[in-house]
Amino acid sequence: xxxxxxxxxxxxxxxxxxxxxxxxxxxxxxxxxxxxxxxxxxxxxxxxxxxxxxxxxxxxxxxxxxxxxxxxxxxxxxxxxxxxxxxxxxxxxxxxxxxxxxxxxxxxxxxxxxxxxxxxxxxxxxxxxxxxxxxxxxxxxxxxxxxxxxxxxxxxxxxxxxxxxxxxxxxxxxxxxxxxxxxxxxxxxxxxxxxxxxxxxxxxxxxxxxxxxxxxxxxxxxxxxxxxxxxxxxxxxxxxxxxxxxxxxxxxxxxxxxxxxxxxxxxxxxxxxxxxxxxxxxxxxxxxxxx
Amino acid sequence: xxxxxxxxxxxxxxxxxxxxxxxxxxxxxxxxxxxxxxxxxxxxxxxxxxxxxxxxxxxxxxxxxxxxxxxxxxxxxxxxxxxxxxxxxxxxxxxxxxxxxxxxxxxxxxxxxxxxxxxxxxxxxxxxxxxxxxxxxxxxxxxxxxxxxxxxxxxxxxxxxxxxxxxxxxxxxxxxxxxxxxxxxxxxxxxxxxxxxxxxxxxxxxxxxxxxxxxxxxxxxxxxxxxxxxxxxxxxxxxxxxxxxxxxxxxxxxxxxxxxxxxxxxxxxxxxxxxxxxxxxxxxxxxxxxxxxxxxxxxxxxxxxxxxxxxxxxxxxxxxxxxxxxxxxxxxxxxxxxxxxxx
Numbered sequence: 252x253x254x255x256x257x258x259x260x261x262x263x264x265x266x267x268x269x270x271x272x273x274x275x276x277x278x279x280x281x282x283x284x285x286x287x288x289x290x291x292x293x294x295x296x297x298x299x300x301x302x303x304x305x306x307x308x309x310x311x312x313x314x315x316x317x318x319x320x321x322x323x324x325x326x327x328x329x330x331x332x333x334x335x336x337x338x339x340x341x342x343x344x345x346x347x348x349x350x351x352x353x354x355x356x357x358x359x360x361x362x363x364x365x366x367x368x369x370x371x372x373x374x375x376x377x378x379x380x381x382x383x384x385x386x387x388x389x390x391x392x393x394x395x396x397x398x399x400x401x402x403x404x405x406x407x408x409x410x411x412x413x414x415x416x417x418x419x420x421x422x423x424x425x426x427x428x429x430x431x432x433x434x435x436x437x438x439x440x441x442x443x444x445x446x447x448x449x450x451x452x453x454x455x456x457x458x459x460x461x462x463x464x465x466x467x468x469x470x471x472x473x474x475x476x477x478x479x480x481x482x483x484x485x486x487x488x489x490x491x492x493x494x495x496x497x498x499x500x501x502x503x504x505x506x507x508x509x510x511x512x513x514x515x516x517x518x519x520x521x522x523x524x525x526x527x528x529x530x531x532x533x534x535x536x537x538x539x540x541x542x
Numbered sequence: 543x544x545x546x547x548x549x550x551x552x553x554x555x556x557x558x559x560x561x562x563x564x565x566x567x568x569x570x571x572x573x574x575x576x577x578x579x580x581x582x583x584x585x586x587x588x589x590x591x592x593x594x595x596x597x598x599x600x601x602x603x604x605x606x607x608x609x610x611x612x613x614x615x616x617x618x619x620x621x622x623x624x625x626x627x628x629x630x631x632x633x634x635x636x637x638x639x640x641x642x643x644x645x646x647x648x649x650x651x652x653x654x655x656x657x658x659x660x661x662x663x664x665x666x667x668x669x670x671x672x673x674x675x676x677x678x679x680x681x682x683x684x685x686x687x688x689x690x691x692x693x694x695x696x697x698x699x700x701x702x703x704x705x706x707x708x709x710x711x712x713x714x715x716x717x718x719x720x721x722x723x724x725x726x727x728x729x730x731x732x733x734x735x736x737x738x739x740x741x742x743x744x745x746x747x748x749x750x751x752x753x754x755x756x757x758x759x760x761x762x763x764x765x766x767x768x769x770x771x772x773x774x775x776x777x778x779x780x781x782x783x784x785x786x787x788x789x790x791x792x793x794x795x796x797x798x799x800x801x802x803x804x805x806x807x808x809x810x811x812x813x814x815x816x817x818x819x820x821x822x823x824x825x826x827x828x829x830x831x832x833x834x835x836x837x838x839x840x841x842x843x844x845x846x847x848x849x850x851x852x853x854x855x856x857x858x859x860x861x862x863x864x865x866x867x868x869x870x871x872x873x874x875x876x877x878x879x880x881x882x883x884x885x
Contacts, residue, residue, distance in 0.1 A: 381566030386823025386860045389841070393853060396845045397577040473692050477827055480694050481842060496695055500831065503698045504714070506706045515695030522690040 269535045279531025285524035286465075293340040302330035304337035304490045313502070316509050323509035325498060331509060335517045338490040342521070345402065346471035349409035350464050356410070357417020358460060362448045364418070365425030375422070379415045387412040391474060395483045405484040409471050420463060424456040458536050465529030469522035476518055492518045549876035553869050560865045567861040568621065568854075572614055575850035621858065627851030631844060636855040640837055644859070645730030646717055647829070647836030651821045653733075653752055654759035659814065662764050666771025666810075667798065670779060681772070685765035693824065697758040697831040704754060712750050715833045755832040762824070763817045770813045774806035781805075807878055815871035819864045 273280050292299060302320075307327035316323045322331035364375035382390070394408035425448070428434060437451045476493030478484040485491040487498065492514045499510025601607050605616055620627065626636040669681040704711035717732055718725055725744060726735045733752070736745035778784065779802055787797045825838040833839075841856035 377562060377566065380563045381570060384560075384563040384567050384861050384864055385570075385857065386819070386864070388823045388826060389838075389857060389860060392826065392842065392845060393571070393574050393857070396848075397574050469690070476692060477694065480692075481826060481830055482846065493694075496692075496698070500694075500698055503702050504706060506702070508699070508702045508706075511695060511698045511702070515691065515699065518692055518695060519687075519690045522692075523686060526686065526690065 278527050282524045282527035286528050289521055293343045296336050296340045300333035300336050302333040304333040305488055313507055322513040325510055331513055334490040334495055335514055338492050342472055342492050345406055345475045346468050349406045349471045350467050352410040353413035353417050354464055357414050358421045358453055361418040361421025362425045362453050365422035366429050366448045379418050382415045395478055402485060405475050405478055409474050413467055420460055421456055425452050428452055462529055462533045462536055465525050465532055469525040472521055549873055553872050556872055557869055564861055571854050571857045572617055575854055578848050578850055626855040629852045630849045631847050636851050640855055640859055643835055643837045643840050647825055649731050650755055653756040655818055657756055657760035658763045658767055662767035663771050666768045667775055669772045670775035685768050688761050688765045693758050693762050694827045694831050696761055697828055700754050700758055711754055716835055717751050755828050755834055758828050759821055766813050766817055770809050774809045778802045778806045811871055811874055815867050818867050822860055822863055
């Protein structure tokens with residue numbers, strides 16, 4: 252017999268799949284470039300600002316965009332572009348630390364609860380329900396007001412309102428894997444429960460959760476900026492996107508659009524980049540979730 | 543009717559299961575408010591140099607000298623009797639304040655949701671009818687943009703364009719023109735009140751004040767609604783009964799609206815409920831930008847003044863509305879699709 256066995260194409264590697272996704276959706280590449288650019292600006296902002304972001308010069312107050320001041324000047328004559336660039340570091344730092352914090356806590360709490368089941372799982376589930384029953388932005392407001400008007404507390408508040416989503420995600424993902432072969436093997440090998448969750452289960456769940464980070468970064472940026480906009484958290488004259496918009500709000504009815512439009516544009520681009528990047532990452536890492 | 547009792551039973555069960563979460567919200571807010579900086583007794587005292595004895599006396603009157611667990615029990619008892627305490631900033635009972643201001647917030651949120659649905663459903667359908675087309679990509683782009691622009695920025699830019707540049711929007715300060723006669727006070731919903739007394743001019747003025755803030759909120763929630771409409775329509779349009787309806791030669795409009803949309807509306811309803819609840823909280827920013835006299839800006843002012851009775855009342859109100867909205871969605875669910883009530 253000389254039957255020719257049918258040749259199956261080898262399954263595409265992750266890299267090939269990523270290439271395919273990028274070709275299908277070039278926006279992801281653009282978003283990744285934009286996000287990297289934002290991070291670079293945040294890292295090197297002190298060297299990128301054309302003017303001192305807090306130095307005022309009343310002789311050039313409230314000037315529209317010009318060759319000297321690309322984004323105009325505010326009521327104290329401070330250069331708006333410099334203030335936007337200087338704010339990048341603070342805004343990204345707040346969002347990144349808040350999301351990492353809730354990612355780490357959520358993974359551990361959700362992982363434990365999904366693995367243990369029983370009473371712990373019910374208690375955690377109830378707590379998550381309570382958190383979700385709050386209007387989340389109002390909860391963040393109340394947390395910042397109660398803990399004190401400081402940057403760390405914006406981070407904590409933003410982390411707490413993100414927490415339920417991570418707990419639920421980790422819980423569900425761990426729950427379906429708790430009886431998998433490799434978990435039983437680990438248990439049979441004498442690993443403690445904590446080690447099973449931390450060293451065997453969570454590493455399998457993390458890639459899918461990582462996608463959530465990028466999606467939540469955008470939300471965290473909006474939240475932090477919203478809190479400073481209403482006067483909670485970061486205090487003026489510290490440059491921060493929400494504060495820049497709040498300061499410009501007083502002049503919008505007299506037509507000083509650049510005070511609001513440019514910081515708003517920065518906020519929008521940052522959120523857009525992280526959201527598109529998150530969507531693209533999800534397509535690459537977890538094609539099932541695609542909508 | 544079997545389906546009506548089915549809906550009632552499901553709704554009742556959902557209501558009971560939401561009570562523990564409500565209680566949790568109450569307790570958590572209570573504890574959070576005790577951590578707020580500032581002593582309300584000092585605030586209530588006659589002046590900055592009120593004597594220590596006077597402050598102690600006020601603390602005793604307010605029950606602040608009792609241990610926290612006892613205060614919590616007393617607070618829960620007050621809430622059960624419908625007493626939410628008194629606001630220090632307005633001097634009125636919190637319940638009165640909230641009742642006066644809730645219609646403003648509800649009017650804004652409901653109008654925003656209606657605008658958002660009126661925009662999102664046609665957009666989602668148009669995108670689903672031709673997936674991958676220019677229309678689909680345009681809708682996707684619009685949605686991506688909508689969630690990225692914070693409401694406080696889009697609101698301010700709308701003010702710039704429609705008030706400053708075009709001059710067609712009224713001064714963005716509150717619900718009524720400062721110089722206009724005070725509106726009739728029947729339901730508190732200005733659009734309804736003006737319609738009831740038949741004051742066309744007043745109605746148009748109130749609607750004019752409402753359009754920009756409502757549009758601001760609608761733009762922000764457009765994306766989830768349009769996305770879910772598109773996804774739901776796509777899956778329904780691919781099903782056998784749509785193919786059958788088309789092959790029978792039914793008019794295109796009838797196939798899409800009567801058969802496809804009716805079956806795709808369930809997930810849209812769910813998301814609309816979630817969106818409504820989030821909007822109630824996110825109101826704060828829009829109310830602040832437009833000086834809208836709603837409950838959210840009331841709570842914000844109280845929060846900044848360490849006045850905790852209004853904040854507690856507001857959070858309780860929001861959490862209860864959240865439950866009510868979920869229950870309403872449940873009932874609508876049963877009406878839109880009788881199958882869900884059969885167990």
